[in-house]
Amino acid sequence: MNTDDLWPDLEEAEPRVLRMQAKLHQRATDSPDRQFSDLYNLVADPAFLVVAWHRVRGNRGARSAGVDGVKPNSILFGDVMLAELRDDLKARRFRPLPVKERMIPKANDKFRRLGIPTTRDRVVQASLKLVLEPIFEADFKPCSYGFRPMRRAQDAIAQIHHLASRSYEWVLEGDITACFDEIDHTALMGRVRHRIGDKRVLDLVKAFLKSGLLTEGGQIIGTKTGTPQGGILSPLLANIALSVLDEHFDEAWKTTMATAIDRQRRRYHGEAIYRICRYADDFVVLVSGTKAQAEGLKDEVAAVLSPMGLRLSEEKTTIVHIDEGFDFLGFRIQRQTKPGSTKRFVYTWPSRKSLSSIMAKVKAITKQGTSKSLSDLLHQLNKVLRGWTTYFQYGVSKATFRYLSHYTWLRVNGWLRRKFRRSTWKDRRRRYLGNGWRPQQDGVILFNSGAVPVSRYRYRGTKIPSPWDRWIRAIAEG
Secondary structure, eight states, rough: OTTSSSSOHHHHHHHHHHHHHHHHHHHHHHHOOOBBOOHHHOOOOOOHHHHHHHHHSSGGGOOOOOOOOOOOOOOSSSSHHHHHHHHHTTTTTOOOOOEEEEEOTHHHHHHHEEEEEHHHHOOOHHHHHOOOOOOHHSSOOOTTTTTOTTHHHHHHHHHHHOHTTTTTTEEEEEEEETTHHHHHHHHHHHHHHBBBBOHHHHHHHHHTHHHHHHHTSEEEOOOOOOBTTBBEEEEEEEHHHHOOOOOHHHHHHHHTTTSSSHHHHHHTTTTOOEEEEETEEEEEEEESSSSHHHHHHHHHHHHGGGGOOBBBBBOEEEETTTTTOOEEEEEEEEEEOTTSSSSSEEEEEOOOOHHHHHHHHHHHHTTTTSOOOOHHHHHHHHHHHHHHHHOOSSSHHHHHHHHHHHHHHHHHHHHHHHTTTTHHHHHHHHHBOOOOGGEETTEEOOOGGGGGOOOOOOOOOTOOTTHHHHHHHHHHHH
């Protein structure tokens, strides 16, 4: 690719980037031990920078500024910034600034640290990710689903349902303590060097890891470990680090459990059969065996994570039976007797914590002042309700959706009662409740979560395509 071309527009840049990504992915797939030694020019390539800039400007974080105080959505002349950024990259003058700390409250009254990079740093990280992701995607295992293209949380839930329905009854539910904050830089860079031989790219990755942190108190501290949550590159780096876990279990499966005869032999000798399912730093190990064997795997997991500087949380890492059930990625997964039958099946539905979370959002929206119009309120509610029900529609969620629909209806009618204190129920029903008694105004109707259809998500196994398959076929066909 000619890196001296004029600046392309997005429609021209995206196909060029996808085509180059497809080549990188194909080469990495064909040669598992290949080191890529000339990638830095791609990071500074106009097409990669244009695509990176549009992704930075188009995501939700575009409203937040880093330590320089510049928000991506406030930049009017992006081409000027990109030209300066490219010159700095080519001259090796680019140096990332410290990320700005934001402490986000969690449900357990603790805080999660979020690091907000500057706009320039975000663009370079996004471009770097465009180059590195297709290479490392060739190495990642099928059991990993978080922060990977073409994969989603429902795939992880489908795998767990598939295995739990086939005698994998004991579950080791793992929790890694402060994963993004404690990744060892030396170990992580060692895994990156296995694939990347370009020292300029390695220096750039290391510079982002060591860029520092501006605390909320105004103090700049060094970052000796971890990769800040909030950085565009951080999820990919975390997956590179955590892939040691995937590789360990994948190797054990291929060497001792890959065939039906191997699994039958292990069962005959009283040995366990186990698989891992990971979504970012959340993972479960499903065991076909005994509780004692599942407990033995806990020490094994801790030993695998230790070289990466990571630790299992003793309090949150638990072992449960599928009949007891457990929560994972917002879903409750449990085996129960089917009503009206003696057969037992594994079911998935929204957990109580997830339901409480959406109900809290509905309450917060309807608890606002009554100065806004009903249509504005409905717009705000419909957005969060559609997103939540879309996520949970692949499960036994119908009863939960109906409950949420009833709760939302009561909250909206309570808001109407406060807004029109002198009106009667009959007046409010005539003016604001249409057919089916759904609150509406100016053509905006309250979203009925109870009417959302539910279904079982299809387990795709190892057949999940990559985003570059079509381009690889096009390249092969000439």
